Amino acid sequence: MAGSSVGSWLAVTAAGGADLNPEVLLGMAGPLTSASVTWIVLARTHASAPERVTSALMIGFVAKMVLFAVYVVVMIGVLGLRPVPFVAGFATYFIVLHLMEAVFLRRLLAPEMRPSAS
Numbered sequence: 406m407a408g409s410s411v412g413s414w415l416a417v418t419a420a421g422g423a424d425l426n427p428e429v430l431l432g433m434a435g436p437l438t439s440a441s442v443t444w445i446v447l448a449r450t451h452a453s454a455p456e457r458v459t460s461a462l463m464i465g466f467v468a469k470m471v472l473f474a475v476y477v478v479v480m481i482g483v484l485g486l487r488p489v490p491f492v493a494g495f496a497t498y499f500i501v502l503h504l505m506e507a508v509f510l511r512r513l514l515a516p517e518m519r520p521s522a523s
Contacts, residue, residue: 406444406505410437410498417494425494428486432494435476439469440502444509451513458514473499 414433418426443465450461477495480486 406440406502407437409505410502425490428490429494431480431484431486432491432496433498435473435480435495436498436502439472440506443469444506447510448513 410433414430417429421429446461446465447458450457477492480491481488
């Protein structure tokens, strides 16, 4: 996730010039941090107590709602970032990284989702 995010940010920066930064970089930073932390928590939860994965996902969802609201207010309201490039970067990375998380989660849970041979 980190490699693809940084690589895509470098490509966007190369294509759009420095005019898009720091907004796109900071738009990427929040979702990347969130997705990385979530994935670490889910992988560890699954390894120690697979039955707790759903509750970990729900707790993470609520935490993300609160933290992202604060993050966006701080980035736009306090730091004064330009809203359009920040929101475009934030929304794009949020969606793509959460899709990646979903794919990783499906792979993690795939053995448990197969029907048992009883």
